[in-house]
Each structure stands twice: as C-alpha cells, then as structure tokens.
Amino acid sequence: MRNWNSPLLFQGWIYCLVVLFFHLIWENFETEIDAFPPFIFLSDAIGNVLLSVIPLLINPVIDTDIIRQDVSLILPNGLYLSYFFYLSGIKQMCLIICLFIIAQGPWKKKVWFIPAALAVMQITVFVRFFLLSIYCMYQPEQLNLMKDWLFTPLFYAEILIIWMAWVLLVAQTASLRNR
Numbered sequence: 247m248r249n250w251n252s253p254l255l256f257q258g259w260i261y262c263l264v265v266l267f268f269h270l271i272w273e274n275f276e277t278e279i280d281a282f283p284p285f286i287f288l289s290d291a292i293g294n295v296l297l298s299v300i301p302l303l304i305n306p307v308i309d310t311d312i313i314r315q316d317v318s319l320i321l322p323n324g325l326y327l328s329y330f331f332y333l334s335g336i337k338q339m340c341l342i343i344c345l346f347i348i349a350q351g352p353w354k355k356k357v358w359f360i361p362a363a364l365a366v367m368q369i370t371v372f373v374r375f376f377l378l379s380i381y382c383m384y385q386p387e388q389l390n391l392m393k394d395w396l397f398t399p400l401f402y403a404e405i406l407i408i409w410m411a412w413v414l415l416v417a418q419t420a421s422l423r424n425r
Contacts, residue, residue: 253421257350257413261406264348268341280331289334292368293317296375297329304379312379319379325386327379335371338401339364345409351417359416363408370404 272279279285297319301312313320318328342363346356374397382389413419 253419254413257409257419260348261345261409264345265341265402265405268344272337272340285331285336289331289336292334292336292371293329296333296372299372300376300379303376308380308383310383321379321383321386323383323386325382325389327382327389329375333371333375335367335401338367338405342367342405342408345405346412349409349412349417350419351412355416359412366404366408367401370401374401 297314297317300319301314304310304312310322312322315326317330318326320326343360346360346363349356378389378392378397381392385392414421
C-alpha cells in the first residue's frame with residue numbers, strides 16, 4: 247500500500263463510481279430523459295447540423311452523392327444511416343457535467359473546463375458520424391460493430407482522458423508521482 251499512488255487511485259475510484267451510478271440512473275429513467283424538452287431540442291439541433299454538414303463535406307471529397315432525407319442520410323450503396331437521440335452525445339455531455347460538478351477543484355477553473363470538455367465531446371460526435379458515414383459506404387454490414395465496439399469505447403476513453411487532464415493538469419488533485 248505504501249508504494250501506491252493514493253490520490254490518483256482515489257480519483258480513479260471517484261471516476262468509476264460516478265460513471266457507474268450515472269449509467270444506472272440513466273437506464274432507469276431513460277424514457278423520461280429522452281422526452282425531456284431541452285434534450286429533444288438539443289438533439290434535434292445536433293442532428294440537423296450533422297445531417298446537413300456531413301453530405302456537404304463528403305460529397306465533393308469522395309465524389310459521391312449522399313442525400314439527406316428527414317433524419318437519415320441515404321448513402322450511394324442504398325444504406326440509410328439514421329440519426330437517433332443516442333447519437334447526439336447528450337448522454338456523454340450529461341456525464342461530463344456530473345463528473346465535474348462532483349470533481350474536486352476550484353470552480354473558477356470548472357467554469358471554463360466544463361464547456362471546453364463539452365465542445366470536445368461535440369467534435370467527437372461529429373467525427374464519429376462523419377467516419378461512420380464514410381465507412382458504411384464501403385462496409386455497410388459492419389455498422390453496428392463499428393458503432394458499438396469501436397466508437398462507444400472510444401467515447402468513454404476520451405471522457406477518461408478529459409477526467410485525467412482535470413485531475414492531473416488543471417485541478418492538480420493528484421499527480422503521477424508517489425507522495
């Protein structure tokens with residue numbers, strides 16, 4: 247026990263417990279959360295941006311014809327890539343807000359760090375949908391594999407990296423060196 251980095255382990259346990267409890271609460275109240283009007287508005291806004299910008303970026307670069315139809319993108323191979331609430335990143339944004347409200351550290355730094363972390367998550371949401379759109383043009387049968395087994399773990403790895411950046415660099419509530 248003497249050689250362990252206790253502050254860093256403590257921060258790691260806080261992260262794990264918050265993520266666990268957050269997911270338990272989210273799963274128990276998912277239908278109410280999905281029907282929460284501000285979340286519906288935010289999800290619709292994110293979806294409109296994604297579904298409008300992605301074809302504008304991909305079509306000239308790959309010389310293809312992706313068409314937007316309501317809440318879906320129709321890829322040249324005939325696959326409909328639909329946008330749903332769970333692709334908006336709202337769950338991950340709420341997790342980040344919960345993590346940093348609970349996190350140790352000065353509120354002056356939280357005021358700029360939380361919006362920066364949310365912006366990073368929204369960039370990730372955009373990149374994920376962009377890459378899924380391109381990938382599904384060539385390997386459409388692997389959509390669920392890529393979404394569930396690559397991008398979802400990467401989301402949570404990114405949240406862990408953001409958390410560690412807070413703990414080690416910004417709030418400095420732990421360090422990599424033993425004390």
